Amino acid sequence: xxxxxxxxxxxxxxxxxxxxxxxxxxxxxxxxxxxxxxxxxxxxxxxxxxxxxxxxxxxxxxxxxxxxxxxxxxxxxxxxxxxxxxxxxxxxxxxxxxxxxxxxxxxxxxxxxxxxxxxxxxxxxxxxxxxxxxxxxxxxxxxxxxxxxxxxxxxxxxxxxxxxxxxxxxxxxxxxxxxxxxxxxxxxxxxxxxxxxxxxxxxxxxxxxxxxx
Numbered sequence: 001x002x003x004x005x006x007x008x009x010x011x012x013x014x015x016x017x018x019x020x021x022x023x024x025x026x027x028x029x030x031x032x033x034x035x036x037x038x039x040x041x042x043x044x045x046x047x048x049x050x051x052x053x054x055x056x057x058x059x060x061x062x063x064x065x066x067x068x069x070x071x072x073x074x075x076x077x078x079x080x081x082x083x084x085x086x087x088x089x090x091x092x093x094x095x096x097x098x099x100x101x102x103x104x105x106x107x108x109x110x111x112x113x114x115x116x117x118x119x120x121x122x123x124x125x126x127x128x129x130x131x132x133x134x135x136x137x138x139x140x141x142x143x144x145x146x147x148x149x150x151x152x153x154x155x156x157x158x159x160x161x162x163x164x165x166x167x168x169x170x171x172x173x174x175x176x177x178x179x180x181x182x183x184x185x186x187x188x189x190x191x192x193x194x195x196x197x198x199x200x201x202x203x204x205x206x207x208x209x210x211x212x213x
Contacts, residue, residue, distance in 0.1 A: 008156055008172045014208045015154070016177060019184040022204060026184035028134045031057060035110035035135035036067055036102075039120075040095060042127045048085040056085055067108050071099035094122025112136050125163060133179035141166045141173070142182040146189035153193065155210040 019026065029050040032038040037057070044053045060081055064070045070078075078092040085091065098120045102108055110131065111117055117128035129140030141147075143162040147169070151157045157168040173181050189195075192203045200206055 003155060005171060011154075011208050012156065012172045012181075015205045016173070016181055016184070018205050018208070019181070019188065023184045023187040026180040026182075026187060028130070028183055029186060030054065032135075033061075035131060036070075036099075037061055038135050039098070039110055039123070039127070039131050040070070042130050043091060043095060043098070043122045044082060044085045046091070046122075047087055053085060056082060067099045067102050070095055071103055091122065097121035098123065110135065112138065114140075125166065129166075129179075139175050139178045141169045141178045143169070144182075144186065145195075146186045146193075147182050149195055150185045150189055150193050153198070153209065 028038075030038065030041040030045060031054045032041050040060075041053055041057055044056065063081065064073060064078075073092075073096055075092050075096060078096065079088045082088050082091055082095075101120055102110065105119070106116065112132065114125070114128050114132065117123050117131060118125070126142055126144055129142045132138040133140045133142065143151075143165045148160065148162065148165055151165055151169060152160075156172050157165050159165050159168060169181075170178070188205075192199045200209075203209070
């Protein structure tokens with residue numbers, strides 16, 4: 001029997017309450033001090049763990065302290081600086097191009113709209129929503145691999161396309177909780193809902209989850 005939207009919303013509310021007790025406010029696991037650092041870190045996190053990115057960024061931000069330093073970076077040198085995050089050639093090219101566009105089109109500042117962020121090299125909806133939510137307090141649904149996997153297992157969506165999942169979760173999760181819920185999904189995915197072996201037996205939200213695996 002197909003579950004109604006209202007039923008999904010009620011389940012999501014109960015799951016959120018459990019998550020809040022366990023994971024607190026569900027904060028971003030990337031370390032940053034300003035919108036630019038978050039933008040760079042999120043680009044580096046593509047196909048890479050946040051833990052690895054957090055090992056790389058302290059020295060990176062010291063070497064490239066602002067948007068102008070990144071924009072004028074030597075591409076081969078930047079590749080070497082971020083090599084351990086994977087896909088370093090494409091990431092270095094995008095970071096330099098992104099920062100040059102920030103200077104040329106946005107006065108050196110990270111823009112605060114989805115439309116403008118999506119113009120930047122290397123920035124998709126996931127990155128844009130994360131920056132908007134965590135750097136500027138503008139609610140957005142961040143659909144990463146954890147959100148994709150868990151939202152399907154929880155029965156909140158049957159989609160695999162990130163944008164369609166984003167739209168589904170926007171209907172189910174209250175707007176004020178969009179960002180925190182997605183961060184909570186990351187924490188829960190690591191703690192219990194592993195991609196290969198989900199620990200349903202000890203999962204604290206098992207009673208609210210259809211366990212579609």
